Amino acid sequence: AQSVTQLGSHVSVSEGALVLLRCNYSSSVPPYLFWYVQYPNQGLQLLLKYTSAATLVKGINGFEAEFKKSETSFHLTKPSAHMSDAAEYFCAVSDLSGGSYIPTFGRGTSLIVHP
Amino acid sequence: NAGVTQTPKFQVLKTGQSMTLQCAQDMNHEYMSWYRQDPGMGLRLIHYSVGAGITDQGEVPNGYNVSRSTTEDFPLRLLSAAPSQTSVYFCASSSSYEQYFGPGTRLTVT
Numbered sequence: 001a002q003s004v005t006q007l008g009s010h011v012s013v014s015e016g017a018l019v020l021l022r023c024n025y026s027s028s029v030p031p032y033l034f035w036y037v038q039y040p041n042q043g044l045q046l047l048l049k050y051t052s053a054a055t056l057v058k059g060i061n062g063f064e065a066e067f068k069k070s071e072t073s074f075h076l077t078k079p080s081a082h083m084s085d086a087a088e089y090f091c092a093v094s095d096l097s098g099g100s101y102i103p104t105f106g107r108g109t110s111l112i113v114h115p
Numbered sequence: 116n117a118g119v120t121q122t123p124k125f126q127v128l129k130t131g132q133s134m135t136l137q138c139a140q141d142m143n144h145e146y147m148s149w150y151r152q153d154p155g156m157g158l159r160l161i162h163y164s165v166g167a168g169i170t171d172q173g174e175v176p177n178g179y180n181v182s183r184s185t186t187e188d189f190p191l192r193l194l195s196a197a198p199s200q201t202s203v204y205f206c207a208s209s210s211s212y213e214q215y216f217g218p219g220t221r222l223t224v225t
Contacts, residue, residue: 009155032212043119043205043216044158051212090157094212100165101212102148102173107157 002027002093006106014114019063019078021109023091026072031095033074034103035065038088047089050074061085086113117141121206121217128196128224136191136220138206146209147189151175151202152219158205164189196224 007022025031032051036044048059055067061084065076074091088110094103122137140147148163150173160173164183178200180192189208193200201224207214 006157034213036214036216043218044207044214045216046213049213092214100163101146101209102160102163103212103214104160105150105158107155 004106119217
């Protein structure tokens with residue numbers, strides 16, 4: 001079985017500050033891990049993915065995430081927040097243990113960026 | 116490519132009414148799925164399909180039916196709408212692990 005926990009339903013940062021969104025996962029087999037972003041009134045789009053290659057994954061818009069197996073974590077970071085980063089962020093895990101690629105999503109973290 | 120399309124974008128139903136949310140993809144993806152998004156709950160899987168003619172239940176299937184007669188289409192049917200089904204519904208498709216999402220349908224049941 002697979003599951004995802006996102007710590008903090010809301011994260012507030014100032015423009016230019018470091019962004020850190022936390023994600024921990026549970027999986028019985030090596031997982032695929034994802035971060036999706038949802039801008040207001042839109043669908044979800046893929047930000048980045050880990051698929052068992054490099055543990056540090058770079059995505060769009062300057063975001064990156066590091067897969068840490070020992071900590072079962074996949075935290076999302078960005079060195080300097082921009083106002084346009086304000087959105088809902090979802091971590092997801094897919095491990096094929098259920099026989100399909102259908103992922104399980106976390107509850108989401110709303111990123112608020114202050115000027 | 117249009118990607119994943121969903122219709123309608125908005126819908127208001129009265130309790131007890133039925134309706135079908137449409138989802139179509141033009142990427143020849145094997146996998147299709149329906150999620151509902153509620154505040155603080157993230158995305159919860161309703162039903163999914165691993166190919167034409169094959170469907171299975173997700174986390175919250177009660178009150179919803181699906182069928183998949185073609186690779187392209189995966190409609191979601193609400194049999195008798197209830198206020199608890201007020202939500203935003205997303206359809207997604209994939210050929211492997213990366214999901215492609217539609218723009219969503221915002222449903223209100225009064």
